[in-house]
Amino acid sequence: MSKRAAPPTHRLVPALAALACGLALATGAAAAPPALSVSGIPALSDAMLSSDYWIHRAAAPDAVLLDARATAAQRAAAYAPGGGFIDIRHLPAPLTHDAVVDWIRQAEQSPVKLAVDDMGRPVGADTLQSLRDNKAANRIAATAPARYGLAVRRAAMRTLPSDRAFYAAADQRDYESLTAGTLFPGEPLLIAHASADGRWLLAVTTQGPAWVHRDDIAEGAADAVFGYADKAPGRVVTGDHVRTVFTPELPAVSALDLDMGVALPRADVAADAPVNGASPYASWAVQLPVREADGTLAFRPALIRRSADTAPGYLPLTRANIIRQAFKFLGERYGWGHQFDARDCSRLVSETYRSTGILLQHSSALQGTTTAVRHRLFTDKDTHASRVEALRQAQVGDLVVVPGHVLMIIGHVDGEPYVIQDVPYAVFKDPASGQMRRTKLNQVSVTPLLPLYADDTTLYVDAMTSLVQPTRR
The missing domain is CATH 3.90.1720.10 (endopeptidase domain like (from Nostoc punctiforme))
Structure with a gap:
């Protein structure tokens, strides 16, 4: 993309x-x-x-x-100047008004013209203004403390704070205008701003700024957020898609969609103690971030079937x-x-x-x-x-x-x-x-x-x- x-x-x-x-x-x-x-x-x-x-x-x-050392060096270089990834833990804090305004501007950039809605109707000036009003640019403080979070599920990144679908033309639906990418479970981010309707957060991710559903993010202290991100992989997804084991006991980690390359730390659980209502003996126990009712970050164990396409670390x-x-x-x-x-x-x-x-x-x-x-x-x-x-x-x-x-x-x-x-x-x-x-x-x-x-x-x-x-x- x-x-x-x-x-x-x-x-x-x-x-x-x-x-x-x-x-x-x-x-x-x-x-x-x-x-x-x-x-x-x-x-x-x-x-x-x-x-x-x-x-x-x-x-x-x-x-x-x-080898593993060279691979680790490449990952570090990806966050160095010219590497293409944003090291959000080293972004200047507190956040300034001008920095947030610039992130909002960057987030809105898209190569896909916003011309028609999902019914093929032309998008008028009133619709565009309504979308942009939800950015709440008039509510940006002069300064604000840096806040951090983790994505708790596969989450859509948007150029504007809206779920509505728009396209360059009615017959060009393979390219949706507000699509900006995807966050994966456990990805860290900086929370920079909130939309006027309160449903969206402007998140500065390692990929750049974008609007993300508030419910897809759990907010936590920097130590907790980056401590989780720095944990060694306990299980790496090597299939195109893998899902955690379904569990009605803890819906937040039930049947969670995990894409290739997602790395999750191991959860320390007793071999003979149930995890979310099921024995872990035929599965791998991993640790996942979850969003509490008040939006704060917590961590819970989840199971991935041993038969699923995963590995104990990155593949050679x-x-x-x-x-x-x-x-x-x-x-x-x-x-x-x-x-x-x-x-x-x-x-x-x-x-x-x-x-x-x-x-x-x-x-x-x-x-x-x-x-x-x-x-x-x-x-x-x-x-x-x-x-x-x-x-x-x-x-x-x-x-x-x-x-x-x-x-x-x-x-x-x-x-x-x-x-x-x-x-x-x-x-x-x-x-x-x-x-x-x-x-x-x-x-x-x-x-x-x-x-x-x-x-x-x-x-x-x-x-x-x-x-x-x-x-x-």
Whole structure:
């Protein structure tokens, strides 16, 4: 997700005319992919939709690329200047009027025009004013103490304090205008302001400022908030979604939705004592933040089934794990800023890497410029040939960043790179007719990379601004 670029129109043209594909797996030879698959993707075979296909092709797939110390150093660098994450514990306090006003302004920035409502009706000046009045900008104090909290559930981040849905056009519902991202259970934040109706808090998160439902945040002392955030992972979610065990005894931690890479500390519970009405012997006990009736922060144990897709810590950073984790999202619908309980292009790669302990930002623009990982920047001085060569030399897990979009390298076939990406459309020249063909994907997809188009005239390779290399020092 990129809040500074317009929603991407992803255009795909076929692999070069002679992308002959003598494919071979470690288990034996495979037939060349068809020039055009039945799904409308060029140079793709069904075998390529399996993570094993790409793991078998990878060089030393199980070799650890960055050890635990290097991974921890990368996480620290993500919060350093240029890393792209906001270290909220070091924001100046007390809060000033001007700082809060600026956060409100930053929160409202969105690339998606607010033009029609969920009934397709044009949005008038009165509606816009009503939305902005709820920001209560006239109630900002000259100074205020810094307050902190933790997200207690998966929570929507909004550009304005409203649940109403708006779009750029009635037929463009894949991009909701007020969507600003998602907070995950246990994420720390600074509480800067409250809406006029009292239902929303302006939260400065590690991703930036946004409006969040008050009920999704528990407020606590800084020591409690950051002490929880600093705890070592007891269980890391390695599936696309995992839920805590249902419990009517404590609804606040019942069937809580946990996304890939969410890390929760271990809860110290007796092996023979029930947790929320159930024995913990067949589950993992984790500690979760909860919101008390008065809005204050507390911590309670919850259970995650042992059969659920989790790990006792971050997964080793290997090529096999990168591929395996990314493919757990294959076929998931495109979800701008986590719309539809899904992910967009930048969240696909950030959650894949988060399960290995590597932090990548929530937008493709930040992923392409962060100083927390190694990357190569491209300008108009780089030739087409040098760009193509860089992609052919790219390794599994490298990220190709173009304006408004990011793709992940999963391997090569006859030297040509293939990617996994969360992409709305594939547009390409039909190999038989030579005519442009538009295939709607709107999901996490596997495609060839060369040559992709950023627009009607510019190849993705020529629009590439950065080749990010999170697996290399």
